Amino acid sequence: MYPNILRHPGPTPIPKKVELAMAENMISHRSEEFVKLYRETTERVKPIFGTKQEILLLPSGGTAALEAAVVNTVSPGEEVVVVTVGAFGDYFVSICEKNGLVVHKLEKEWGEACTKEELADFLKPLSNIKAVFATYNETSTGILNPVWELAEAVKEHSDAIFIVDGVSGIGGVPAEMDEWGIDILVTGSQKAMMLPPGLSIVAVNEKAWKVIEANRSTAYYLDLLSYRDWAEKGMTPNTPAVSLIMGLSAVCDLIEEEGGISKTAERHEVMKNMVRAAMNALNIELLTDDEYASPTITAIRTPKSLDLAEYLRHLKKKYHLDFAGGLGRLQGKIFRFGHMGYCFPSDILQAVSLMEAGLQDFAYSFEPGAGVRAAQDVYLASLRK
Amino acid sequence: MYPNILRHPGPTPIPKKVELAMAENMISHRSEEFVKLYRETTERVKPIFGTKQEILLLPSGGTAALEAAVVNTVSPGEEVVVVTVGAFGDYFVSICEKNGLVVHKLEKEWGEACTKEELADFLKPLSNIKAVFATYNETSTGILNPVWELAEAVKEHSDAIFIVDGVSGIGGVPAEMDEWGIDILVTGSQKAMMLPPGLSIVAVNEKAWKVIEANRSTAYYLDLLSYRDWAEKGMTPNTPAVSLIMGLSAVCDLIEEEGGISKTAERHEVMKNMVRAAMNALNIELLTDDEYASPTITAIRTPKSLDLAEYLRHLKKKYHLDFAGGLGRLQGKIFRFGHMGYCFPSDILQAVSLMEAGLQDFAYSFEPGAGVRAAQDVYLASLRK
Structure with a gap:
């Protein structure tokens, strides 16, 4: 009672409006109705990411989207920097290590953020860094890393792409992916996005797409190029989480309603x-x-x-x-x-x-x-x- | 209107009872409520698979579960046989090839099934086959492969494990994983299982677990060993598709109600x-x-x-x-x-x-x-x- x-x-509470949207009659993921839903919804997610890039929707948890960001851009044996300020930064390290990357770990006390100067100092002696990863909102410590400044450090001291885990932040915090110079931004559905778990949202900019195109990944399900190809047709390469996308459309309604x-x-x-x-x-x-x-x-x-x-x-x-x-x-x-x-x-x-x-x-x-x-x-x- | x-x-229509179950209040995936839901639901799925093995629930489409079956058991360069009788058999071939496996393709005319004799003849000249894959219910042609016979051919002519794509069949067709000798059986939520897309269901037997333990996979999200470890605690390694699991419980109600x-x-x-x-x-x-x-x-x-x-x-x-x-x-x-x-x-x-x-x-x-x-x-x- x-x-x-x-x-x-x-996971967080689901708005009634979103629950009802997810209970709409099921549709085929190869139908005109779906294409309309997909196109309109991804368009409406762009302001939440602060980007004009295509929004990709993966039927998976946030972890899979983080792994997609890794395996599509960096090959085993290559070097990356992971900024870790808590459990989810460490999680990112595990994903990188399992995938055979050489990880340089910029580790902070749990409860502290990483500043631009710290990342700049860490990057200076390193060469050959392919990607820098950082958590935007560290769920384990309640820290918001100043990724807008970290992005500057990455640009100033390396040619690496900057990949940001936005999982527990995006939807509840400001995000200006394009303006700040984040190359890949990832989030999941079940946090500030007000949806049940099972949908991840990814945006990739031109710099990162070039890296992805040049990189040889063996991933099939997490192959971002296939998601990009299908997104052009308003669809996804395999069966998407249709009901969660219906829910995402209702989430966009709510955020737009709030102003x-x-x-x-x-x-x-x-x-x-x-x-x-x-x-x-x-x-x-x-x-x-x-x-x-x-x-x-x-x-x-x-x-x-x-x-x-x-x-x-x-x-x-x-x-x-x-x-x-x-x-x-x-x-x-x-x-x-x-x-x-x-x-x-x-x-x-x-x-x-x-x-x-x-x-x-x-x-x-x-x-x-x-x-x-x-x-x-x-x-x-x-x-x- | x-x-x-x-x-x-x-995707197929969702029963009202399942829609309502999925709209239940969200719960934490680390709570006692979740553990109870997970344990009871996976127990009730076992008869649908015809297995006493642990049921693993991945927050992903069926494609990811098929890729999990591949990457956890076979390493790049190793040889596999794929029985393909239609588009989804070919899809399986693509997953294997993208992951660097050497694929021996037993291809049938679209609209025909593969018989035990055909698979036996195909396997005889081959040695070193690590796994044989077959589609149970080929969605593109409406063929039900006699996987109970194919399993016999695999056992009689190889040491390979037998992996079955049950995606559009399981929930609507007989399945006796243990009795037939299927080593890994995989299905998705959005077909005969009466759920929206986004949940995949996997069962693995002892023979396949031994292969998985001996195989070095770099997959993180699709690491079946981590799903097994967490299943012992009634949980999943990362955030599961909570609402779909609530729905799966209602699906079990419905199937049990039908007898x-x-x-x-x-x-x-x-x-x-x-x-x-x-x-x-x-x-x-x-x-x-x-x-x-x-x-x-x-x-x-x-x-x-x-x-x-x-x-x-x-x-x-x-x-x-x-x-x-x-x-x-x-x-x-x-x-x-x-x-x-x-x-x-x-x-x-x-x-x-x-x-x-x-x-x-x-x-x-x-x-x-x-x-x-x-x-x-x-x-x-x-x-x-």
């Missing part, structure tokens, strides 16, 4: 600030500094004196509030408050209220209401702008 | 016979003989004197009846009447009636009602059994 309040970094992606990104910025203000008011520490804090997910340190696992279990069991724990080396040290996609300031007020109720149950020392009040202040200030 | 009557070989997969397969057998009887009564030729005719899809030759493309366009435009055309070398020569998944004898009567209406519009010479009557006779006889 009680709905689970899913405040995870993905476009810049407005949607503003809402995420407000939610980020609400969560951060609330935690400060509750004397609960955040993992990251404000400067590079993610607009879609906040990593929160264990409230003092609490058993984190017990607190999270309690919140879920008694209040149906479902947060995600820490990943890897941060397991047991932080929890993650997802505020992406179909999530609103009212949801932040709700979650903070329930967090406070749970803190009272654990006799945590704080002024009840302080967190909610701080979040409200941020919200109200944003409305007065 | 008028619903499109989708009589394609996939189990053997009853579901009987219904498909009746529909096949209805379509074939109707076409015979209308003097419209079938591509295949009865012996190996597919229970899920029938390939029908162009009715005499008709312009096929014009007839199909007319059926869709005037009667909203949507058939699939021919693929590859059969384009313009046949059309394909899909009767798989959420399709019932009543749907066959409807489609044959509308086909007859269309034939009258084209002044085709036939006895109106003859096709429907013949289909009814088959249907009524099946009910009397």
